[in-house]
Amino acid sequence: MVNTPHADFVLESREHLQLLERSMLALEKATSPEARNACIDSSLRAVHSLKGNAGFLGFQSVQRLAHATESVLENFRNHVHSPPIAVVEAILLASDRLSSMIEDLGFSESHDISELIKTLHALAVDTSDPVQNAPKNVIPINLRMPSPPASVVPLLDSIRTLGSLRESQLTQVDLQTPTANWSVAELRLQGRLHTDRSVIEVQRHLSQTGAAVPWRDLGANEISGLNAQQLLQHLAAVQGELVYEPTRLDLGLPVQPIVWNQAVSDLPIQPIVKVTPIVHVTPIVHVTGSPTNHPENIQPKPIQQVDETVATTPPVKTSSNELVIHQEPIASEDRKEIVSKPTGDAATNSSPTEKTTSLRIPVDLLDRLMNLVGELTLIRNQSLLAFEEIEGTSRAVIQRLNSVTTELQDAVLKTRMQPVGHLFGRFPRMVRDLARQLGKQVELVMVGQEVELDKTVLEQLSDPLIHLIRNSIDHGLETPEVRIRSDKPSVGRVTLSATAADGQVIIEIRDDGRGIDPNAVRAKVLALGLKTEAELQKISSKELYSYILLPGFSTARQVSDVSGRGVGMDVVKTNVERLEGSLTIDSAPGMGTSMILRVPLTLAIIPCLIVTVGKERFAVPQRGLEEIVCLHPGGESFIEHSYDSELLRLRDVLLPVVRFSEALRCKSTFCAETKLAILAANSPADRDPQRIEYILVLRTKGRKFGLLVDDVRGTEEVVVKPMHPSLRKIGIFAGATLMGDGRVALIANIDGIAEHADCYGVEPPQSSGILNRDPAEVHRVLLFEFGPKELFALPLVQVRRIESIAMNQVEYIGDQAFITIDGVSTRIIRLDKFLNVSTCEQSPMMHLLLPKFVKEPVGILVSRIVDTESLSIQMQEASIEDPGILGTAIVRERLTLFLDIQYLREGIFGRARALSTSQSREVGLVSSPQVKATLDVVPHILLVDDTPFFREVVRRYFERDGFVVTTAIDGNDGMRKLAEGDFDLVVSDIEMPNLDGWGFCQAARKAGYKTPFMALTSLSKTENSARAIECGFDGFEEKLDHDRLIHSVRKMLGLIAEEQQDGN
Amino acid sequence: METESVKYCTFEAAGRLFGVPLIDIKEITAETNYTCIPHAPECVSGYVNIRGNIILGLDLKQILALPAKEEDVSKRMVIFKSTVGPAFGLLVDEIGEIVSVSSQDITSDSTSIGSELQGLSGLVQNICRLPNQLLVVLNPRKFLPIIEKELYQPSR
Known part of the structure; x- marks a missing residue:
């Protein structure tokens, strides 16, 4: 945009209109007159500035419309009751019109706004606050208050009993004095009293208070500037004090002046306080004792001092209260400058009127x-x-x-980063309009508006989000009648939340509507012939819902104005994917739907893997990278040939391989001949026996392929620069970047390469489902040996790291061995000391396995690291009677022992210490023997987990802590067990087949079980804790962290008092 | 001077003298650290980093199909202003003088150009009569369209 005054005007006006809109929406919701006034005030400010700017630049239509809007708002200022809906509606309409005029400035004059202005005028004339009875009399009030400020309060209170005081001003007036070292002031109150009483009644009333003195204008200075809070801060900052002094007799006024005193000897400044309107002046200044009058005493002598409560007094309660301060030297020459900001923004604390303080930079x-x-x-x-x-x-x-x-x-x-609040800001209006249009009641909750996102990403998220929110309201939420019939509150709730995690921003749109009917989706999938019945049986609900994102897929029965045409969701998905993001849908029929968007924080910088082909370096975005396979000559895996393509056997999958070098060399899209030529050039027989090759396993648009490169250099965060516009047609690159040495490197476009090489890849075998559905979850385990006979295993999630140690560095205390690692003396566990296993011959160098989730410095001595392996652990429980062995499994045709780290740890440190070291600062932790002793009934825990391995590990944790444990294998099983037994606590996994943890907890809550529920999962706590609470969970812990888990369980069972936790 | 004159920056490629209007030039650099761009037309030398900006380098001799010599090492690049086209420059062998040519010595008649340049009509803007030789003035706005055209018709 050209940087003209008009461009600035447009930008600024947008902000004003946004503020106006926000304030009007807040006005509708505001419940107290104060809050309403704050909203009206902020909208008035916005409209007023807009009007001023437009007038200055000569946009008359804009100015006129703004003026009309302002008059309407003006009218409803200080009304006790909220303005009728028609007013809000009209102002919103005016705001829309203003916005379209401003976006199209050149033609702003040609807009026909006469109708709209007529409507606004009509509303402006209609001044009656319809609900409030119009007062009979409007009595102008001019009061002088002789003894400020202590007596102001009762006076105001008494005035308020008469009626409502409007357009009021409280002014402090200086009385010119002949000497420099003291001064006189009085407070004056001016305003209009709207009252039912007669003038005489009011006069009588006021004279009874003894406050009413005729008004004499002595040239009061009224300067707006500080609000009440600022005044207090100011008082504190200059360390002055308010002093009452006797007045001079010859002035003939029974006044008690306020003297603003910095040092007792000289009196350079004095505040003039102006309050409009006077509502709650009370808390501003407290004076100890009662004001005393000493008219005879001419000597300036402090009689009373403001006590310390001044600084700590709560801020003025009403936001419409404007307390303004003005300083003026009396007779004194030395004028002191005191900050006096003309903000007058008393509503800075209320959220809808928050000011954007920023600088615009192109x-x-x-x-x-x-x-x-x-x-x-x-x-x-x-x-x-x-x-x-x-x-x-x-x-x-x-x-x-x-x-x-x-x-x-x-x-x-x-x-470049901006808070998502900028984007969210436009939704309340949209939701409001949409809800009215559809006859639904919607409450929009927005969470995490402060989360920041790259400007470009933010801009491109707007359309997808609008679409998704529309969907939620149109399809998701039911009409109020339907909702009431299904025992839901009539107001539907749409939650829009943003969280940042792992360089991504997750935006979730969740509604509590009818949810998506899985059967409807299934029927549609079948109808479209996307899957067979048998295939559908196997897929998870998440996967099923992902079909909704396909083009032409809409289950809405009726096409509405808003959505349901079957176009849209796929567009949303494409848009999100263009941002390198993803979209997933989850839904529980009858409970609601949640759509989760994940987008990277920024497109400007992406993590890349730097690879080389020939002499050139290339950056491959890591987002699509699943793993890197290194092909050693003579190794187990190698590239094989099929009909026209090269394949790699990667575990159970045949992965097509694209040679990056060939894709770079060949300019045109691969055809059959090219492929055959490549095969011929790279026959397996001609392989260079010295050469190591790397295959990047890449995933793109649901397909997987391998990209063969010469070398892998490492990872780097690169700043993406787009390809030169003339070279956009080259599809295999996504852009270029500068490397650390100043050279340019090209960024590979994974999609483009797959297309160029005509490689359609393999569909990943239901990758998203593996972890969810396979009852024997796939784990990566570390296989190692100690003695020559046994093979041990430990899941990698329990391994922190492996350290090579020289045995001559080991120190001994008695029969305990220690070695220093990272400056910490680490206890060495020899497995043969704790378990009935073979011993090992000591070699000079050995390995030390440092376990995770163990706070004490311990390591397990290992003679040989065998390998890591992905396997589903089908443990055979208790085939070996050793408490240190969790179970056994057959791995590589060998009997493999799964270690129970927790047992080993307790074997060394003892149970009590093992727990208390981690919670060492906690006093009076109940240790387990006492638990047993103090409780009449041993707590009974229901443990629900689909993975046998984890079930076993956690069961042992609990049993060792003295609890009785019943296990269930999924949510459905959990429901059955719940019905059978009486449990004190339910601990449930989240990702389970049939009925997952969310559903299980919701179902249990619905069925009326009040048992505390704890979610135990490998899912991230930050992302999911909100959902956990929503589903009815009382706690959330990560798997395998023994100490935390036990601690939480004890707390939930009430075995640890809460205060001790707080005392931490 | 009475007659109007135009300033040209001259440079050599394969021993011939060319020029472009001086007003179109942003800078001249000796940076030679190119990153070649696979799939780009032959005449694209690659990307080069000029103070944090990535500039596309085009090889003049390739574009004009002039013979390339083996010992071409001291290449220079003429970088054009963004009004001419987005971030690109022209690789030449040697930078010559800046010449000022009066308008009467500038012809827009391209028939006098050597036959090998005839095919690139439009690329040659003018011919200038210098005291001792002819200066072929190129139109820098025509370079990027050439590589775009080539990308769309890779068979050429």
């Missing part, structure tokens, strides 16, 4: 900054190399250059 300037910072980084790198040899002062300088550059880069990157 994006291309930011891009240039990015480039320059990138260049600076290069120079830094070169300097680092150049100065590497030189000792002395230059090194320190370079190091500082280094750190400054890094920070600068971070800062510049941050400038």
